[in-house]
Amino acid sequence: MYVYIIKRLAVAIPTILILVVFSFVLMYWAPGGPFNSERPLPAQVMANIEAKYGLDQPVWKQMIDYVWGVVTRFDFGPSFQYTDRTVNDVIAQGFPVTLTYGFWSAIAAVLVGVTLGIAAALKHNSWLDYIAVGITIGAQALPNFVMAPILVLIFTLWLGWLPGGGWNGGQWQYVIMPVIALSTSYMASIARITRSSMLEVMNSNFIRTARAKGLPMRRVVLRHALKPTLLPVISYLGPAVVGMITGSVVVDIAFSTGGIGQFFVNSAFNRDYSVIMGITILVGMLTITFNLLVDILYAWIDPKIRY
């Protein structure tokens, strides 16, 4: 087990480093420096600015400084567009918001998805099953950036129940629509995976034995069937959480929630390279860490896995 964790770490850490270096090289190649504006600055001013941000150093020194800053101090450097804030300030402001609705989305997707999947599998080929399958197909073809405007249309414009955007410190009315928009497609996938996994498990020998012993259905499902059913769901959690982090860009744009995605897209339009790069690296780290955690969890739960 420990060997497996160390092996996975041995892959994860270089991956993060590759991502950091790759982003840095991309930024270095960018045509036009970050301070090239329409009105050229006087040479002395330019030199001062470049000295301030360390842009007068040779490339390798800049890169090592940057990587060192990220790795040791978790410091992504200053924003190139707003002199009064650093990339860390931006992250500190946007990240809690993203985490809040991301957390609730993950909970909602798993709870609703698993419940729906199990219900559909237990009532195989009933109307409940057909409805569940219909919902999952529908929700899969409905990406979150399509969901979001439809939700606003229904709940804000027609029904007037929920505010159409904003965050307001995370009051529950403001969280509902982002969570629905973000979690629906993952909920559908989880339901589909749970359903097919449950169908397979319910047909297996140990379940037949459990039922033959005369255990009540509740106990068979909860004690015996649930754990093997959830294994494929756990392995799906990695990609799902990654998708939710990416989807936060859409949620932030559609609902103006002020999460990290909003800063990302705004910086993309402002060509604020250091902020884009910082957020990309942060998301990359999160993704890799989460995939690592899920894999370890999976290896820990599933006795069949070889590592």
Add this chain to the structure above:
Amino acid sequence: MKLASGDAKLLDETAQLASIRGRSLWADARGRFLRNRAALLGLIVLVLVAIFALFGGYFAKYEPDYVDFSLMGANAYRGVPSFESGHYFGVDFDGRDLFARTVQGTGISMLVGVVGALVAVVVGTLYGATAGYIGGRVDNIMMRTVDILMSIPFMFVLILMLVIFGRSMFMLFLGIGLISWLDMSRIARGQTLSIKNKEFVEAAVATGVRPFTIILRHVVPNLLGIVIVYSTLLVPQMIIFESFISYLGLGIQEPQTSLGALINQGAEQMNNGTLWMLAFPLFFFLVTLFAFFFVGDGLRDALDPKDR
């Protein structure tokens, strides 16, 4: 010399057998596909959408980038969809004909989807087949590379690239191509591992065919079934992907447009009562996606022997 009567009968039967045409794997698959109603419907819808994207432009009364200044900003009450004005789908906020723009958007979205899937098919299949066929350490290194690439949040890296190198169709294709082949290479590799031990590959090796020729001639054709299935399922993913980027305003640039960009504009203008700006692009987007999903599903049932 005379044949025993039993032999003659046997010969007769063989002759009869030869006249019956054997059913190939593909003919079998076609039959299964055509019996699947949802898949067939999906295929018909796809053809209709493709016709709409290809020839819809001839029916439009306006160019997609023609701006009618008298309608600009007044589209909520004077740009309503109607046959009399020639704006079948209404007018967008800038006074452009939405029918022509939807035709263009559908075309570009489908193009991006198909090209993305094509890149995935070519690169992914060759990469996966090579890794699987050679095996050993090369396989290990090649597939670890795929693992590493897969754990990078490509959406963000692509946006970073689009910002740095400027937005263009080429960048978009490159970015989508960079991501899309990863899954395909895994699938192709897994399938190659089982093909590589078959007798016909052994025979090819024994007759001295070079490894790369074996991959191209003998391995890849046997991957085709599964590759076709996954590429039909890839196309909608690519369409969603491109629309996502365009929705953020970072993809296709004006005056060109894609369904994602149109949906974004429609969503922005929802408060102005111009719902047709959202409804028409959204309709084509969803219909295309659903059709691809159903066709892909039907193809999987028809071609993938595992799932039966």
